[in-house]
Amino acid sequence: MNNEYRGVVFFDLDGTLLNENSVVSPAVGQAIKALRKNGYLPVINTGRSPLEIVAAREATGIDTFVSLNGCYIEHRLQSVYQGKIETEIIQRVVALATKLGDQVAFYTTDQIKATAHSERLASAYNLIHTPIPAVAPDFYLHHDILMLLLLTADHDQDYHQQLPELTYYRNSPFSIDTVRRGNSKMHGIKTLMNNLNLNGLPTYAFGDGPNDIPMLSYVDHAVVMANGIPEAKAQAEFITQSNREDGIVAGLRHYELI
Structure with a gap:
């Protein structure tokens, strides 16, 4: 010890x-x-x-x-x-978010990027007094992603049911922290x-x-x-x-x- x-x-x-x-x-x-x-x-x-x-x-x-x-x-x-999230899983998250009209933010050790701007994106980051990420929809294809932020108000169950490989923590009315299960x-x-x-x-x-x-x-x-x-x-x-x-x-x- x-x-x-x-x-x-x-x-x-x-x-x-x-x-x-x-x-x-x-x-x-x-x-x-x-x-x-x-x-x-x-x-x-x-x-x-x-x-x-x-x-x-x-x-x-x-x-x-x-x-x-x-x-x-x-x-x-x-x-x-x-704890990295596999690219194939992120592709499915992005596809579902796009279908639902939501956005996704991608987190590496030193960068944060988002699929698109939205009022929810701005509200989520303004709430904790941090800069709003720049838009880079394909960022996850070229970087190791450790966490996702789902910018959604009420689609929690859609993600839970369709992507059970992930764990979800709603952290505000605007967003959900999302990590690889475990x-x-x-x-x-x-x-x-x-x-x-x-x-x-x-x-x-x-x-x-x-x-x-x-x-x-x-x-x-x-x-x-x-x-x-x-x-x-x-x-x-x-x-x-x-x-x-x-x-x-x-x-x-x-x-x-x-």
Whole structure:
């Protein structure tokens, strides 16, 4: 077992580590740095891509992350895991989306492109205060795609039924995170812990949404934000204050990690 750390703490971003303006507050940034100083490894565990977490990493000093819902893991600038989606499956997703009048965004480790512009596309990215991707319909044919974002309001069941090889996490009224079945935030935790020889250390996780449920159900100590959904709160060992009220700080203090 790795003796460098006393434990590992996983943080979702949107609605959790980030406040209502999608930024890390000064108090939360200081708390994460104190957590590391106390011997714990802080890890971002998010549906966002590496491109979309640069500011959060800079504000916290975090250099280990599980991104794209477990499909890309990095530790100290070294790739630990990539969960690619086969091109043939993506072709079927794009065909179904086109038929339904939806759009698809493609995620690599360092790029995001979309099949077409739409109001839903703009709304999804404006919601989390990130740039709207450029259009490149054939992007997936020439790059390794780790996650898809389905821009759809109400076609969830069509995708679930016709493409069961994938796992879906609705993350907003406008969009659904989509990964190869078997990948999740929980799978990301298992992979990271195994690769860094961290098994046996106590684990903590902070979350609020549907894609956090696998993570919250797996760790030793699950903390859910006051703004979390009921299904996430059902997994909680402790419910902290909201992301607007620096709930991360209160949760870390509750467990005497800072």
